[in-house]
Amino acid sequence: MRKVLIIGLDCAPAEIVFDRRSEFPVLNRLIEGGHYGTMRSSDPPITIPAWMVMSTGKDAGRLGLYGFRHRTGPTYDKMWIATSLSIKEPAMWDLVGRAGGQSILVSVPPSYPPRPLSGNRIGCFITPGADKDYTYPKELKAEIEAEFGPYLFDVPFRIENRAEILKEIYRMTEQRFAVMHRLIRTKPWDLFMFVEIGVDRVQHAFWKFHDKTHHLYTPGNEFESTIIDYYKFVDGKIGALLAEAGEDTVVLVVSDHGAKRMKGAFCVNEWLISQGDLVLQGKPERGASIEKTPVDWDRTKAWGWGGYYARIFLNVEGREPRGIVKAADYEKERDALAERLRGIRGPNGEPWATQVIKPDQYFAEARGDAPDLMVYFDDLFWRSAGTLGWGTMYLAENDTGPDDAVHAQHGMYIFYDPRAKASVRKNIDITDVAPSVLRAMELPVPGDMKGSPLR
Numbered sequence: 001m002r003k004v005l006i007i008g009l010d011c012a013p014a015e016i017v018f019d020r021r022s023e024f025p026v027l028n029r030l031i032e033g034g035h036y037g038t039m040r041s042s043d044p045p046i047t048i049p050a051w052m053v054m055s056t057g058k059d060a061g062r063l064g065l066y067g068f069r070h071r072t073g074p075t076y077d078k079m080w081i082a083t084s085l086s087i088k089e090p091a092m093w094d095l096v097g098r099a100g101g102q103s104i105l106v107s108v109p110p111s112y113p114p115r116p117l118s119g120n121r122i123g124c125f126i127t128p129g130a131d132k133d134y135t136y137p138k139e140l141k142a143e144i145e146a147e148f149g150p151y152l153f154d155v156p157f158r159i160e161n162r163a164e165i166l167k168e169i170y171r172m173t174e175q176r177f178a179v180m181h182r183l184i185r186t187k188p189w190d191l192f193m194f195v196e197i198g199v200d201r202v203q204h205a206f207w208k209f210h211d212k213t214h215h216l217y218t219p220g221n222e223f224e225s226t227i228i229d230y231y232k233f234v235d236g237k238i239g240a241l242l243a244e245a246g247e248d249t250v251v252l253v254v255s256d257h258g259a260k261r262m263k264g265a266f267c268v269n270e271w272l273i274s275q276g277d278l279v280l281q282g283k284p285e286r287g288a289s290i291e292k293t294p295v296d297w298d299r300t301k302a303w304g305w306g307g308y309y310a311r312i313f314l315n316v317e318g319r320e321p322r323g324i325v326k327a328a329d330y331e332k333e334r335d336a337l338a339e340r341l342r343g344i345r346g347p348n349g350e351p352w353a354t355q356v357i358k359p360d361q362y363f364a365e366a367r368g369d370a371p372d373l374m375v376y377f378d379d380l381f382w383r384s385a386g387t388l389g390w391g392t393m394y395l396a397e398n399d400t401g402p403d404d405a406v407h408a409q410h411g412m413y414i415f416y417d418p419r420a421k422a423s424v425r426k427n428i429d430i431t432d433v434a435p436s437v438l439r440a441m442e443l444p445v446p447g448d449m450k451g452s453p454l455r
Contacts (some may be wrong), residue, residue, distance in 0.1 A: 001441045003249040008195035014260035026239035026389035028206040034416035037427040041257035048258035055091040057449030061363025070369045101190035125154035157201040158401030171339045173198040177237040207405035214261040250440045251416040258408030265385035266394040268304040274312035277302040284388035306386025311371035347394040352378035
């Protein structure tokens with residue numbers, strides 16, 4: 001089988017990679033010799049599930065993953081967090097292993113705990129810490145730490161000390177590429193895939209300093225070139241890794257979703273209170289989570305979770321412990337609530353392009369603990385704030401710590417085959433990635449994958 005190197009740039013938008021391509025000579029060379037374009041991400045366009053949607057060719061409904069956390073059945077306050085054990089569908093590397101090949105995976109979410117595979121694996125940013133077993137095989141951890149010290153999975157990025165964030169992002173990225181150079185030289189592989197989370201972190205921490213259209217942008221600020229400088233740094237690191245990969249290796253550069261400025265955070269539970277759908281027992285503290293706020297469930301029809309999108313849950317009789325929405329009225333109540341959500345306007349009365357998804361109807365299968373409604377406020381420009389006690393529905397900043405960017409529905413990809421060079425711009429879906437990789441490796445594409453190979 002042919003070798004494929006997948007370079008994952010978490011959250012990288014086409015607007016940076018393509019529009020400023022002349023500043024990134026390595027990526028530009030791949031663009032000029034390959035297929036490239038925007039890639040529609042998963043629903044929801046979040047790191048988990050997006051990387052696994054990409055790697056399995058199955059949508060989030062089939063995977064039963066709608067974000068990092070999920071409600072545990074029809075409960076009010078119990079939840080579970082997605083891990084590698086949540087993935088029940090075979091990924092690309094599983095199929096490579098079945099065909100007799102080997103893979104190296106570095107920081108591909110979610111990869112904790114490290115599941116066995118034919119090859120080697122290092123955990124991702126959900127790993128609790130370097131004191132845990134974060135590699136497969138276990139012995140790989142000792143090899144890495146003997147040469148590079150404890151592995152850096154992530155950095156704190158929702159803090160005010162931007163200089164400290166930047167220093168740690170560079171330190172993490174430097175170490176990750178050093179580790180990968182060692183792996184690519186010393187371990188056998190047919191598929192090599194890694195995800196650099198630093199791209200995501202630098203954008204969330206520095207977008208308002210970079211984007212002149214951001215409402216918090218200040219001209220001439222000290223961090224104005226931070227994001228582009230980091231991309232240049234990563235571009236050079238990618239070039240050095242490509243030199244190790246071999247001239248006949250197929251290269252895929254891809255992001256799991258895009259990024260854009262955050263206009264603000266919309267307090268979805270404050271809105272539900274104003275609509276009479278959510279009733280509290282007393283006044284919440286400023287920034288209180290819904291799980292820690294006394295709710296009058298005997299009078300509550302719906303409540304929501306925050307994040308890059310809103311998850312809305314209905315309080316259904318016979319499903320929730322104290323449900324009041326009659327089962328016979330469920331669809332009528334859900335439709336009415338969805339219509340009201342679509343009608344929400346901005347703080348100055350401006351119309352929003354809000355999308356409301358019914359998971360059980362949107363996906364062919366909605367496995368797992370899906371919400372009743374998924375809501376993208378104003379085409380995802382407005383983050384969903386699930387906390388309470390703000391005294392307003394509109395926040396100028398994120399409610400859970402500094403964060404100036406949101407996720408865009410479209411990411412990017414560059415698919416470079418040294419045997420078939422051609423600069424072709426073509427837009428794809430995230431589910432097209434796994435079939436394209438398997439086809440490039442000259443392996444069969446399973447019929448239950450949702451996407452199609454590039455060629």
